[in-house]
Amino acid sequence: MSQSLLGRVSAVGWGCCSYSTLKSCLPILSWLPRYKLKWLQMDLLAGLTVGLTAVPQALAYAEVAGLPVQYGLYSAFMGGFIYALLGTSKDVTLGPTAIMSLLCFSVVGGQPHQAVLLSLLCGLIQAIMALLRLGFLLDFISFPVIKGFTCAAAVTISFGQVKNILGLQDIPHDFILEVYYTFYRIPEARIGDVVLGLLCLSLLVMLMLMKKSLGSDDTPYSTSSRFARKLVWTVATMRNALVVVAATLVAFSWNGYGHQVFTITGETSRGLPPFRPPPTTYITDNGTVVSFGEIVEGFGEDLVVIPFMGLLESIAIAKAFASQNDYRIDANQELLAIVSCLRLTSRTAVNSQTGVCTQAGGIVTSVIVLLSLAFLMPAFYYIPKASLAAVVICAVAPMMDYQVVANMWRIRKLDLLPFFVTFLMSFWQVQYGIVGGIAVSGALLLYNTARPQIKVSDHGVLVMELGSGLSFPATEHLSHIMHTQALQASPPRSVILDCHHVSIIDYSVISEIRDLLRQFKLRKVRLYFARLQPSVLKVLLAADLQDLVYTHSVDAALQMESGTSSMTDANFVQSQNGEEMFDAEQKEFSNSADQ
Structure with a gap:
């Protein structure tokens, strides 16, 4: 065991001292x-x-x-x-x-x-x-x-x-x-x-x-x-x-x-x-x-x-x-x-x-x-x-x-805000201008994170497509839209959440999803998750959320909501036993990608 470890250390040492590393x-x-x-x-x-x-x-x-x-x-x-x-x-x-x-x-x-x-x-x-x-x-x-x-x-x-x-x-x-x-x-x-x-x-x-x-x-x-x-x-x-x-x-x-x-x-x-x-x-x-x-x-x-x-x-x-x-x-x-x-x-x-x-x-x-x-x-x-x-x-x-101002005005006017904050504050103190501009740019970046674009379409059931990732600053925004457009509607409506662009999810989002699933169940409507990426699906299954329903596509969720598909259909799964279902679902994702 010690000889094997010594050999590995020696190999790493020679690798660090090799001519290619030196170059x-x-x-x-x-x-x-x-x-x-x-x-x-x-x-x-x-x-x-x-x-x-x-x-x-x-x-x-x-x-x-x-x-x-x-x-x-x-x-x-x-x-x-x-x-x-x-x-x-x-x-x-x-x-x-x-x-x-x-x-x-x-x-x-x-x-x-x-x-x-x-x-x-x-x-x-x-x-x-x-x-x-x-x-x-x-x-x-x-x-x-x-x-x-x-x-x-x-x-x-x-x-x-x-x-x-x-x-x-x-x-x-x-x-x-x-x-x-x-x-x-x-x-x-x-x-x-x-x-x-x-x-x-x-x-x-x-x-x-x-x-x-x-x-x-x-x-x-x-x-x-x-x-x-x-x-x-x-x-x-x-x-x-x-x-x-x-x-x-x-x-x-x-x-x-x-x-x-x-x-x-x-x-x-x-x-x-x-x-x-x-x-x-x-x-x-x-x-x-x-x-x-x-x-x-x-x-x-x-x-x-x-x-x-x-x-x-x-x-x-x-x-x-x-x-x-x-x-x-x-x-x-x-x-x-x-x-x-x-x-x-x-x-x-x-x-x-x-x-x-x-x-x-x-x-x-x-x-x-x-x-x-x-x-x-x-x-x-x-x-x-x-x-x-x-x-x-x-x-x-x-x-x-000067041309850059005209270009930003034509392409994205909001970028002029950090530009002018930096420009004007730099006349007061150069370093304050840089720090102020970075702060404004950071605030705009955080705002976009906290307010992701959500495209809502009506197919008898509301389909909400997230335009970007989903992280903890966005939970309140997502919850607000869910409540105002689905849960507080008369009558309450089911929602299909298209997560195709979501590549990362955190604990704060999981907590909010758990509460949303409970709210949907109380109003006798459903919240479906469509087109989840394997990494996100693994996190959701590990959280052991009750009444979690996810599908391969938006169409599969629409079929299920309309009653043309049953709860045992292969196109969707209801979360009950995390790891086994994740393995099967991951294989389905791989097969779909190959095709």
């Missing part, structure tokens, strides 16, 4: 052994292109998070290395996103030490979710909630950059106050920042429209036309880097002549920060020591909201590009891959359009970011904040999807 945990073992030299050129090109996009965006998103610009680069370089080992999508790139930057600012208020600690805690929560295979929880966040949040985030982020376009300082970060003081202080706007910001915005929009107007690559072109299209595509793809570099040169030139025309980024730290755990305590300006517990308590519900939104954004993007490029991803493996980073749609799109072949493209992007940290930080001193604001606005503008 599922480390997807790099699947694509690296078959790596081709011709892929290297495409991965290098894609990594370089994405890197030139990632660096200015990382700097800009650090501004959104209220952090020094180097923190944007700190969060952008590690993702490529990790994802190359653990990721299952060749197109996905990792790094800071506008939405996560906004959420980060709403929690830590631009304090770097708290931002680092928040990242660590969110990563730990995501890791636990991945190990426990809790990715299914993301299914409970509905599409209207996601869209409401992203639209509100786009408005909040975009307007938050208007002050940088205008060159205004010390504007409150609360959205309502931000709107008020931005308009109130427009007379204080710096002409240089306004001109440069609007010029950068115009160039970015123009290059973006040029890229969209290129059309499909399938159309045959001459050699010169192909070269021109490729040149336009390259310039338009690297538009963020080109605009920021040009604006930096302009700012550097003016500063060289002693004119402080633009609001610039200022001093930045060079290289990587010291490798050490994030501080778990800090001292406020008045000398008060804030403990780790107080910091975590201050994070509140955001410790749940931020990991969920990061995972949701990431997996949705990965699935979209996997479907577009005809391959599949492992959702649970993706959870592990994104523990320390977050994805960005625009960079992933650039990666895909450049023709990346493997996850090695992310390694090249990460190297570009590291080189920027090592050698370019002094140059970042002269980056005008107006140019970074223009990059952010153009990056988040596509998130304002």
Whole structure:
């Protein structure tokens, strides 16, 4: 006995340590052994292109998070290395996103030490979710909630950059106050920042429209036309880097002549920060020591909201590009891959359009970011904040999807309720918008569960067809309809309950059915159950309900009620002896299915 048990344990151990299991945990073992030299050129090109996009965006998103610009680069370089080992999508790139930057600012208020600690805690929560295979929880966040949040985030982020376009300082970060003081202080706007910001915005929009107007690559072109299209595509793809570099040169030139025309980024730290755990305590300006517990308590519900939104954004993007490029991803493996980073749609799109072949493209992007940290930080001193604001606005503008409102109005108007609740509450507090939208979506879901559609038809006897499952919230609704339309009618009427769509039943429903059967018997009418699924029938028989009558079909119940069938007919059975009758009935179900 012990030897047999030892053998099983040994077999399980070898199975867990097998090469196939290792490949599922480390997807790099699947694509690296078959790596081709011709892929290297495409991965290098894609990594370089994405890197030139990632660096200015990382700097800009650090501004959104209220952090020094180097923190944007700190969060952008590690993702490529990790994802190359653990990721299952060749197109996905990792790094800071506008939405996560906004959420980060709403929690830590631009304090770097708290931002680092928040990242660590969110990563730990995501890791636990991945190990426990809790990715299914993301299914409970509905599409209207996601869209409401992203639209509100786009408005909040975009307007938050208007002050940088205008060159205004010390504007409150609360959205309502931000709107008020931005308009109130427009007379204080710096002409240089306004001109440069609007010029950068115009160039970015123009290059973006040029890229969209290129059309499909399938159309045959001459050699010169192909070269021109490729040149336009390259310039338009690297538009963020080109605009920021040009604006930096302009700012550097003016500063060289002693004119402080633009609001610039200022001093930045060079290289990587010291490798050490994030501080778990800090001292406020008045000398008060804030403990780790107080910091975590201050994070509140955001410790749940931020990991969920990061995972949701990431997996949705990965699935979209996997479907577009005809391959599949492992959702649970993706959870592990994104523990320390977050994805960005625009960079992933650039990666895909450049023709990346493997996850090695992310390694090249990460190297570009590291080189920027090592050698370019002094140059970042002269980056005008107006140019970074223009990059952010153009990056988040596509998130304002007005068409989705019209689509929801046309398809199902009720979905607009969680959308607008999320959208409006997000202007108060971003996290409240998400939680409020999820609560409304959950209430609608529970309402549909508690009020399933019941189609009632009159065939001399009432036939009630349940349009969905039957669980405990629906018992009162079902009982009310039974009483009002059958038991309280004059005279009382029999009912055939068509349970074809019912796949699960619980104890609360059983208790209500027992009471209904008693009520029907007292009024000398019958309650029939038709087309029960075997799993539901087994539960009903196990409950040993008195006077339970069930049939294979609605027609069989109608025949019995009309008197053309007897109580011993094979098409229906009255419950008296549970298990034997269930076995016979299950065989009948199987035979019917085979036919």
